[in-house]
């Protein structure tokens with residue numbers, strides 16, 4: 558069975574561009590993410606920490622300060638994830654295990670009662 562270390566969910570080109578009005582910014586971030594995940598060997602099924610999955614999603618219900626990147630299982634939400642932020646996030650958060658706190662705009666965690674927002678500034682609509 559494939560071991561998964563992280564899943565990167567990027568709101569890059571939503572149908573309603575609420576978090577990032579310029580779609581070219583999200584497109585560039587998505588292409589950079591695909592390129593670097595491949596270059597860093599994060600998709601390698603033999604990676605000792607597990608593979609890193611990536612998905613372009615339509616909307617994470619944050620809808621501000623985009624492009625928005627949600628990283629599971631950590632539940633951390635990065636804002637303003639333009640192309641130039643992808644490499645530092647992958648190197649620091651994913652590879653070294655050190656989230657970049659100044660770019661984090663919200664946090665989620667799963668609980669027995671569903672997903673909860675841990676920060677008031679993001680994701681209120683996801684409270685369950």
Ligand code: FES
Pocket residue numbers: 568571573574575576577615616617618619620621623625
């Ligand atoms: S439109 Fe990007 S999070 Fe909602």
